[in-house]
Amino acid sequence: MRDWDAELQEILADPMFDDVRPPRRRSTADERLRASFLEVLEFIEGHNRFPSEDGDMEEATLARTLKSIQENEKKRQFCLPYDDLGILARPEDKDAAQSTDPAAPKTPEEELDDILNDPLFDDVSSDSGSIFELPDYMQRILKERAEADSIAKRTECKNFADYREGFEIIHKKLNDGHARLIRFKEAHLAEGAYFVLGNMLVYLDHINKDAERRDSRGRADDRTRCIFENGTENDVYQQTLVKSLYTEGYTVVDYSEIESDHLEKAFNVTDKDVATGYIYVLSSLSDNPEIKSIENLYKIGFTRQTVEQRVANAANESTYLFAPVKIVASWKVYNVKASAFEDVIHRLFSNVQLQVDTGIAKPQEWFVVPFEIIEQAVKYIIEGKPIAYDHNIQKLIMLKEPEKPQPIDEPKQKGFFGRLFNKKK
Secondary structure, eight states, X not given: OOOHHHHHHHHHTSGGGTTOOOOOOOOOHHHHHHHHHHHHHHHHHHHSBOOOTTXXXXXXXXXXXXXXXXXXXXXXXXXXXXXXXXSSOOHHHHHHHXXXXXXXXXXXXXHHHHHHTOGGGTTOOXXXXXXXXXXXXXXXXXXXXXXXXXXXXXXXXXXXXXXXXXXXXXXXXXXXXXXXEEEOOGGGOOTTOEEEETTEEEEEEEEOGGGOOBOTTXXXXXXXXXXXXXSEEEOOBHHHHHHHHHHHEEEEEEOTTSOTTHHHHHOOOOSXXXXXXXXXXXXXXXXXXXXXXXXXXXXXXXXXXXXXXXXXXXXXXXXXXXXXXXXXXXXXXXXXOHHHHHXXXXXXXXXXXXXXXXXXXXXXXXXXXXXXXXXXXXXXXXXXXXXXXXXXXXXXXXXXXXXXXXXTTOOOOSOTTTTSEEEEO
16 A cells, blocks of 8 residues: 555655745634634733723724624624623523533533523623623622632642742741732743732742643643642642732732842942943933823933933934933943943833834833932942832832941941942933
């Protein structure tokens, strides 16, 4: 018998076919509609409300998408199989579902849907709230899902002793300001991260990425191993954990990597004063409406030239957003690696870095932060004080310095970097 597969492979291996590529497949209208509807569902789950046309551009687009689907029966029918929140459901849909073979076995998801689609909920009215708030029955569904998923079944963690110290360290950092809580985002989900769920610390020990499991929307949904500070653990799915944390969770952000002696390690102080460059702060004079609309947008950079020389050609350089700039302030740096100083500033404000693409490059030195905060940060760095920036409250956080024995003959001076900078405006 001829091995057709082997012969076909031999033919396709011929060098004549090296440049042959399959035609690029374009997405169909159905695929685009499904993707848009899934974005609507993700917004509702994340914000616990319907998108509003009065929101930002992205939210308004989602609101119009949902309205179009609800008003077009063909689109609505197409999206129904993906509607796990029931926002498109109508009584006739339940009647059609009930007309199917009752003897056919149902999946656990279908059984849950039967419970949630019980006629008991048909009389629930949403007139009492804003048109952009989820009806009570949908909020109840989301709450029940989150509670069931987040609690799941916990078992005793046999090797909890391996994790106990980590929980104790996080508690200490939260108490002394070296760590803070911020609202959870799915991007925070990573092995080794700590979260607060239902007033309890949770450590995400492992995500079983080898399984490559996906949920109905195509999102990664692998098993996780979560360790709780009360000595229990569970293996909930990734998206289950995400839903729970969105509902009642926070992410623990550790600021302690800005060590109290980091500045001393980064700066090389010598006995002779040698000017090494300028740290500068600029604001953009761009005519681009998107750039002009951003308040407190500043570029923080370093140059070995004078600042005036460095920005002379700003309108033609991508790092300056192809626009003239205004010099807000500059600091002349002595006896230090000014690039290291710049690195400290950029690490400090990394959470408020402007994400912009000029088409040629992605400038890395623009930050959305009030100038007085920048000025204060430079002052603290000069004085050698360990700090962190909390962008949620727009304030610098003073980190506690560890107590160090001081040599008896140490010269008295105002600060470690007190004489190294000369500020000019």
